[in-house]
Amino acid sequence: MQGFLFLSPGLLLILAFFIIPAVVTAVMGFTSLDYRFKWDFVGLGNYYRMVRDYLIPRILVNTLVYTFGTLGIFNVTFGLILALLTTSVGERAGLFFRALWLLPRFTPPVVYAAIWLWILSPTKNGLLNGLRAAVGLSPVAWISQHPWGVIIITNGIIGASMGMLVFASAIKAIPRDYLWAARVDGASWFQEVRHIILPLIRWPLMFITAYQTLSLLTSYEYILLITQGGPFHASEVWSLYAYNLAFSSYSGTYPFGYAAALATVLVVIGAVASVIYWRIFKFREMMAPPRIETV
């Protein structure tokens, strides 16, 4: 009983900020709540609507491409490459480059998005088109022609820095003797990475993969700021769709109930993904004390 007393501030916070919103969202998903704010329960009505929504397949594909594209190319792979490179060069140069990659994290999202809008601008004043013009090429409408590429790159550039930081500190924590032993044993740099470094940072790799999957599933602010999900839903992901339905006027009626149902599905997807990762990566093993066998 006393234990609960000590835990109660934490439990209250969890209740207030995680459980209650989730429950309210789930409940709201069973209503036809809209701009009139009437809690009329409609049973599974919103879920029928979802199944019939012709945009849903497209948004589902977008979400998968965006999440796993950003994750696979940037948040894990590129983060890992940055970590390997910045830990292979000298201590100070490495620190400098890591700090450089962290800059977008300190930049307000709106500023970060504005910079990308300038880089990708379809006019000849955009950075990329300016470069093209310099070599005599005509401007390209980057965002409308390559919406997937744009959302993956803009999110990846900023997202890679977390993997980079976690991986770099994991790599630096590897005792130097292992790496030296591998070198004496005849390993090249690539073999050192493949046979020693990667196996030894297995847990951070898995952690970042799982964590970033969940955070990419629910994040949409850069997409909102840079492509608004367009052109015509081409870069619209699940969470952005729910947001747009609920808060932008394009459906006209502010269907909070339907948006809440969409959000609930996202929560379920996230929960399922967590369980899958838990299973595959055996998080339990990671949390458990190391096995000790006496000789």
Added chain:
Amino acid sequence: MASLRLEGLTKRFGNVVAVNGLSLAVDDGGFIALLGPSGCGKTTTLLMIAGIYRPTAGKIYFDDVLMNDVAPKDRYVGLVFQSYALYPHMTVFQNIAFPLRLAKRSREEIERKVKEVAALTKIEKLLARRPGQLSGGQQQRVALCRALVKEPEILLLDEPLSNLDARLRIETRAEIKRLQRELGITTILVTHDQVEAMTMAERIAVMHDGVLQQYDPPGVLYDRPKNLFVASFIGDPPMNLVPVRVLEQGGRLILSADGFQFSLGEELREGLSPLVGQEVVLGLRPEDLLLSREERPEGIPGEVFLTEPLGGGILVHFAFGEVKLRVLAPREQPVEVGDRLWIVPQGEKVHVFGPDGRSLREADAAA
């Protein structure tokens, strides 16, 4: 196998000079030790030989081939780290097989070689385990196997016994020595333990603050230490070192300190004559001093103030004012605190070190 030669090898880390102008040669198939206190630059020297550190200055030759710019993987050295550095995510078999896998040997060859070398150190039964499931002694053997399996030109051992308990250390000492002799690999053993160096190596390089002090066979180090550092570092119990003043009395040279006098024979006369009136250090090994109950003209009279039984003998302490002397007496000799005895040095085993710390023995001065 290869011979090894170091010429003026130097390594600086910022302001720290870890190794300073080290020159020495090891014959093909030889077994030497780098001996010195912690921080004297032993590991740094090994890592330069292995190619992990690039020397600040100086040259490394294997068989008269300059190795300075050769990558570690092309040097064919086997290195046993002080930490053993066994890859925790690989089994014992995979650890030992790793150098062969990198060298793209066939599966059968790898299997055969790993089994061979495992048999050599009697760890065949452990091949499926992970390093975390091994005792210190077993880990040490696995590390040795991993270094030996590629049949290296030179075997480098960094304090291989320091993590073992006393009994295991003595067994492993003999075992490494046997292996080295059987395989005939040029071997460099790094250790801070003089007993380890003395019992295992054919020649010992004593280092202090990155500088080579003396490079000689164990017997020579013990009998004729070139300077105060070597004299104080080699020998257990350590040599008595007594600061004294050189005096001349009636044609004889006398070493004198407060409450203590020692008259010298002829042999060191030449070296000492110019030093009359100056401070030198007299060095007497506890085991080179005899105790006598009868008066002896060359002896020093003294009163026992402490005895320490050491099992094999008794360490008898004397005090002459500020001067303390320890004498290792045989166990059978009855000695009691308060006894008045004569301490008798063996003429040829007296060491005197000049004001610069160098030994004055003619033989050493000539060397």
